[in-house]
Amino acid sequence: MAMDIETALVRAIAPSDLADAIVGDLHERRAALVQTHGEAKAWAICRSDILRSLLPLLACSASRALADNWAFALASAAVTCALCFATIPLWDLLGMGGIGYHILRLAIIGLVLGSIPRASTMSCLFLLLLIGVADWAIGAHETYFLLVQDGTAMASMLIALRLVKMIRTLLLISRSSW
Amino acid sequence: MSIVAWNALAIMSRPYLGDFEHLVLLAVMRLADAGYGLAIWDEIVQRTARDVSTGAVYTTLDRLERKGFVRSTVEQGTLARDNRIRRRYEITPAGRGTVSAAQRDIRAMSRGLKFQEDH
Numbered sequence: 001m002a003m004d005i006e007t008a009l010v011r012a013i014a015p016s017d018l019a020d021a022i023v024g025d026l027h028e029r030r031a032a033l034v035q036t037h038g039e040a041k042a043w044a045i046c047r048s049d050i051l052r053s054l055l056p057l058l059a060c061s062a063s064r065a066l067a068d069n070w071a072f073a074l075a076s077a078a079v080t081c082a083l084c085f086a087t088i089p090l091w092d093l094l095g096m097g098g099i100g101y102h103i104l105r106l107a108i109i110g111l112v113l114g115s116i117p118r119a120s121t122m123s124c125l126f127l128l129l130l131i132g133v134a135d136w137a138i139g140a141h142e143t144y145f146l147l148v149q150d151g152t153a154m155a156s157m158l159i160a161l162r163l164v165k166m167i168r169t170l171l172l173i174s175r176s177s178w
Numbered sequence: 179m180s181i182v183a184w185n186a187l188a189i190m191s192r193p194y195l196g197d198f199e200h201l202v203l204l205a206v207m208r209l210a211d212a213g214y215g216l217a218i219w220d221e222i223v224q225r226t227a228r229d230v231s232t233g234a235v236y237t238t239l240d241r242l243e244r245k246g247f248v249r250s251t252v253e254q255g256t257l258a259r260d261n262r263i264r265r266r267y268e269i270t271p272a273g274r275g276t277v278s279a280a281q282r283d284i285r286a287m288s289r290g291l292k293f294q295e296d297h
Contacts, residue, residue, distance in 0.1 A: 014233070014236075015240070018236050018237075018240060018265075020262050020263050021215055021236070021252075021262070021263055021264060021265045022215070022232060022233065022236055023260075023262055024255050024260065024262030024263060024264060025215055025216040025219075025232055025259070025264075026232075027258065027259050027260040027262065028216060028256075028258050028259045029216060029232075031258050049232055049233075050231075050232075050233070052231035052233065052234075053231040053232055053233020053234065053236075054233065055233075056231065056233045056234045056236075056237040057233045057236070059237065060236075060237040060240055060241075
């Protein structure tokens with residue numbers, strides 16, 4: 001079961017094309033270590049290796065998320081930004097122009113953009129940049145405060161999505177091992 | 179354009195190879211046809227006694243592949259690997275050229291210096 005948790009962590013954090021090879025190595029190495037060090041020691045060695053691997057794997061995933069599909073991410077962010085500014089009068093008309101509704105809208109946008117495979121982080125960053133430029137162009141007050149507020153709303157959704165993915169993977173693997 | 183600007187351009191256009199990337203490329207070269215992730219990790223640990231994680235090796239290999247210094251092929255897993263795939267890495271001509279240039283630089287900078295020998 002302990003090994004399954006390590007497998008789940010690798011699967012949740014590492015890029016999918018590397019995760020399978022790393023998990024395979026984990027099995028192979030553990031099988032070899034059991035012969036020389038015994039079951040408990042073999043598991044402890046592998047667990048320590050995987051825990052130390054998580055940070056570089058996380059960095060690898062993050063750099064890929066930023067590097068991949070930047071053109072698609074920019075297009076998604078531009079369309080979203082245009083929709084955001086075009087619908088401002090509509091929200092005011094519906095009585096939903098308040099700050100609470102604004103944060104809710106940004107959180108929903110974060111949820112939608114966050115679901116774009118391999119372009120989620122980049123889309124949100126581009127969107128923040130475009131909102132900043134648009135705010136500056138229309139001469140909005142407290143631009144920095146607005147950007148921090150919008151960025152926080154979207155980032156919290158991205159983190160929530162990542163956590164849900166991790167929990168789902170853990171549940172799937174724990175179910176399959178029973 | 180002045181000679182200083184040309185030199186600066188030449189330095190900037192040369193691919194950068196980090197210390198650990200250098201070690202990983204040398205391990206891939208040493209292993210030739212057996213450059214599997216776990217074997218590369220083992221080669222580095224055995225030869226340098228560095229305490230590195232397998233994740234660090236894989237992420238470095240991934241970076242080197244993006245730079246075009248190595249290429250990987252996927253092979254079918256065995257029972258010992260719980261039928262999970264294995265990745266075999268091999269060095270590309272660009273990678274070989276970069277390692278050669280880095281080795282040349284190290285030799286040039288080391289010439290005439292005295293080092294502590296291992297006993």
